[in-house]
Amino acid sequence: SLGSDSAKAERMFRLMDGFLKNDSISLQQDILRHVEYTVARSRFNFDDFEAYQALAHSVRDRLIERSHDTQLYFKRKDPKRVYFLSFEYLMGRSLSNSVINLGIRDQYADALSQLGFEFEVLAEQEGDAALGNGGLARLSACQMDSMATLDYPAWGYGLRYEYGLFRQVILDGFQHEQPDFWLNFGNPWETERVHVTYPVKFYGVVEEENLNGEKCNVWIPGEVVEAVAYDNPIPGYGTRNTITLRLWAGKPSDQHDMEAYNTGDYINAVVCRQKAENISSVLYPDDRSFQGKELRLKQQYFFVSASIQDIIRRFREAHSNFDEFPEKVALQLNDTHPSLAIAEVMRVLVDKEHLGWNKAWDIACKIFSFTIHAVIAEGLEKIPVDLLGSLLPRHLQIIYEINFKFVEELKKRIGLDYNRLSRMSIIEEGAVKSIRMANLAIVCSHSVNGVSKVHSELLKAKLFKDFYELWPEKFQCKTNGVTQRRWIVVSNPSLCALISKWLGTEAWIRDVDLLTGLRAYAADPDLQQEWMMVKKVNKMRLAEYIEAMSGVKVSLDAMFDVQTKRIHEYKRQLLNILGIIHRYDCIKNMEKSQRSKVVPRVCIIGGKAAPGYEIAKKIIKLCHAVAEKINNDTDVGDLLKLVFIPDYNVSVAELVIPGADLSQHISTAGHEASGTGSMKFLMNGCLLLATEDGSTVEIVEEIGADNLFLFGAKIHEVPKLREEGSPKMPLQCARVIRMVRDGYFGFKDYFESLCDTVDGGKDFYLLGSDFESYLEAQAAADKAFADPNKWTQMSILSTAGSGRFSSDRTIRDYAEKTWGIEPCRFPSDG
Ligand code: CBF
CATH class of the missing domain: 3.40.50.2000 (Glycogen Phosphorylase B;)
Incomplete structure (x- = not known):
């Protein structure tokens, strides 16, 4: 066995180290070999999808080699x-993540460009x-x-x-x-x-x-x-x-x-x-x-x-x-x-x-x-x-x-x-x-x-x-924690490069606590300028995607306000939509001269409802009905847009999260076990608007309450508020619910049971009692956004404090x- 003959084993490991070469010519040969023999297309004639398949197989070869080495080594050492x-x-x-973790992304990109393909384009072929x-x-x-x-x-x-x-x-x-x-x-x-x-x-x-x-x-x-x-x-x-x-x-x-x-x-x-x-x-x-x-x-x-x-x-x-x-x-x-x-x-x-x-x-x-x-x-x-x-x-x-x-x-x-x-x-x-x-x-x-x-x-x-x-x-x-490899390095390459430049090292990709080093530069105008540029580029990417998916053109100067997660009553996408209706109502009732003071918003909602979850499906429909009204109202223009991103999944998240300015994590206190979406947004320098629920409480400990927008009932207050019920329903909330009930957005009868969940006497998820404080938090976010330097400083501090929410810390623990x-x-x- 390998263990009984350690000299032989050592020699074998040395020999095995790098069977496959990673220089540009070897990579090109490998890709073409897979085009010809694995995908079974002529190496003189293959399309993007076939190129992706060949590329993936060539990467897989390298993964297999390493996986064999790892397993043999484990076998030899017999650890727990x-x-x-x-x-x-x-x-x-898997493609981008794999080549980045293998440390050969640039080599592949170079090899592909020699063959007339673009790495990014091929990566998009993967489901x-x-x-x-x-x-x-x-x-x-x-x-x-x-x-x-x-x-x-x-x-x-x-x-x-x-x-x-x-x-x-x-x-x-x-x-x-x-x-x-x-x-x-x-x-x-x-x-x-x-x-x-x-x-x-x-x-x-x-x-x-x-x-x-x-x-x-x-x-x-x-x-x-x-x-x-x-x-x-x-x-x-x-x-x-x-x-x-x-x-x-x-x-x-x-x-x-x-x-x-x-x-x-x-x-x-x-x-x-x-x-x-x-x-x-x-x-x-x-x-x-x-x-x-x-x-x-x-x-x-x-x-x-x-x-x-x-x-x-x-x-x-x-x-x-x-x-x-x-x-x-x-x-x-x-x-x-x-x-x-x-x-x-x-x-x-x-x-x-x-x-x-x-x-x-x-x-x-x-x-x-x-x-x-x-x-x-x-x-x-x-x-x-x-x-x-x-x-x-x-x-x-x-x-x-x-x-x-x-x-x-x-x-x-x-x-x-x-x-x-x-x-x-x-x-x-x-x-x-x-x-x-x-x-x-x-x-x-x-x-x-x-x-x-x-x-x-x-x-x-x-x-x-x-x-x-x-x-x-x-x-x-x-x-819980999330991996900075996927959520910064793969999905936000410009931010990754910027962080490495200012920290003077890429070591944070393995040792994420180093991100705290950014705190020292949070107020530096040069970093702030570059940080804003990165956000702009990511917003541009997201805006293009939104236009392609929904036909809605959005302004890059607007605050991109995102809530993407599974649709659940406790996650309160309905609170978000009611808040958007309120914003719309305010703009409509405002003197025209006052409108220049409004901070423009693009509200983005995405997520799937379980197939049998009727109320969640109604929330999705309400979002579309409200979007239809707002997005076609020329009176409102770029001051407010609402888009629903369909089929939210990991690769869509990789596009949405880096482009977000603000993200909402607004579950009724005591209902979210942790929440991990918030951690991904935080890593990407997105500011959070959140209730004190799940891991948000620890995020506040890490970045300070001044760097995010908190609102709503605390966990211990929830039972009492539930007992009190509807009397707490504020006027603004009652008004927007009435708009829905009256058919302002159409589908009057269909939305009835949805409205009942809020003003039907129970309001189990406390939308009514949290509504005012939600609007206050939104107003605070508007105010902060109007000051780009302040906002950018908060954004840098968010990323700087996100290291504690890496899955590396969780796993080590x-x-x-x-x-x-x-x-x-x-x-x-x-
Ligand atoms: O712990 C991971 C996540 O798990 C859930 O999604 C779950 O399925 N129970 C929770 O709802 C999240 O709060 C939690 O972050």
Whole structure:
């Protein structure tokens, strides 16, 4: 083996360092070779898309080489590895990110221009990999980038959905969903590992057997599906380390079908085989509600079972028993979605490895840690017992056993407090008896964390108070972060160059705390001038996109005010739209002579609504109806424009965020677990208009309340305001709601139920009571924008303070305090 002959191994590593050359001629040859032999087009005649495909394959070769080196090195060193289990990843495009992390973007750009192509144009050919819904999924992608860059021995596991998040198409202002068959033209980044497959079992019965005098449980499945691995390389920046995101796809299992073929039912057997592929076919498009559907549960178990088999197989290659398992393996549950992994690990260790329950449980409790992204109890997954029992009969038994032992232990600690016992039980009694997946994850995990300080405190004080009182040491906070590689270096190259110039180094790309060095120059007129130029260029890019998408021409002198995120009542896009109506109303009622004092605004809203979320869809329609009115009102002209950006996704975000002057993060206090969009805008020098919710509270700590526009009720005030209800509705808010109700923007009846959510007596999300303070914050933003130097200084200070919100900080924190892993860097210059 490599380890037993270290001289040979060293020689091999040296030889391998740079099989593929990165000079311009080698790159050109590589690209042409892929045009000819991979894309199968003549090297004398190929278009932009074919050039992109060849380019992507040439980059992939380099990624594969590095990924092999990394894996061999990990194998040799056998460090403790972390396995990140996430049901969703929003990776976006890979090309620019990969060549930047590999450090060969300029070389490729040069090689392509020699061939008559432009790198930027080819990069636009790539579609997004949208295997996730929103914040949680993009967070997973950012964290993968940080794990690779910080040289952690990490693997990501997930599902290879054939249909990613739906495409949003707007017709007459209404959202329609279209399937995103993103694999239509193949995916040049992934490698199918035909040899890495595992059987995943479903249904069937559990039988007791006698093994050497001991009773043991044997699960006889009713269906077996094969999981096939698709590997996606994740390159680190400034390192040769390239880790893997392994996604599973369903394939029919030959073993299990043989019976059907032998009985002559050929047609049915083939049709059944096809069912296997359905498991990984489609991503569920709801980001906050769960309906206990069988397919979703199947997906969860499928990905968990394949991942656990893979992890155990890797461990077994270097270890003959499980004694060292907790010293070598950390398993991170990204939300409750993968928490069946707990029951699966127990099943494997008890039923297959025969370790005995206590030893297996001891191991499970040492390896699992759990991140909660939900804020409210309704956001927590529950699986009906009947459903679980039919799909995974052995797992149901195991969960009952875990619960039994837990409740017995609990009784000893807290006595017979039945209310508390029933709240903490993993099994929820009721009309539909269910498994509380979060309780299962908390009971087993050695660490449980929220995703911002505020959220982590809420978990301790409310959602999981009982558990916190029992195990205070388990509860931690890991404030989310985003990667500066994607959100500055890739998406805002001009800002990246400017920062490096003023800091005199590019080291901040790996060591993001260096950004604080910008504070010293925030008032420097030269930097301010250059900073404004960069913003202008990015606004120009965005304005062109807006015109192309919506036909609306916008003025670059206007403040670009952006709210882009999933559409949810709690995120309060409706508050934004009502504020825009108010602004419009004010302009209309103003003396003409006064209008020159108005700070012009381009209001930009974008985001998808879950297909079954009626109110969210009405918000989208209202946005279009209001835009139609305002944008065609010559009286208003450039003073106010409203545009909705359709099909908001990662690559659109890369264009929108650098061009924003102001961005809104205005959730009702206590509803946003963290929010990560705010961090991306902050990095790009965009000022925030925000409520004190989620991670905004920490952003304020970092950049100071003077450098953003805060408003609204605080978390502790929300319950009382809810009790008070409508009497708090201010006149201005009532007036704009009335305009909508009266049909000023058309669709009178359609908007009725939407208006009811605000003035119908409940106003659960407190639009009414926050309205005045929202308008005040908007006025403060106008005032600041009217002073370009002041605004630019605030913008520089925003970027300078954004380092704390890098996923590098988050990941280091997880690695040191939760996973107990250390960097394992391939010995090379990168
Ligand atoms: O933690 C990442 C994000 O997760 C959510 O999107 C989620 O899916 N629960 C939250 O809503 C965000 O606040 C959070 O930033």
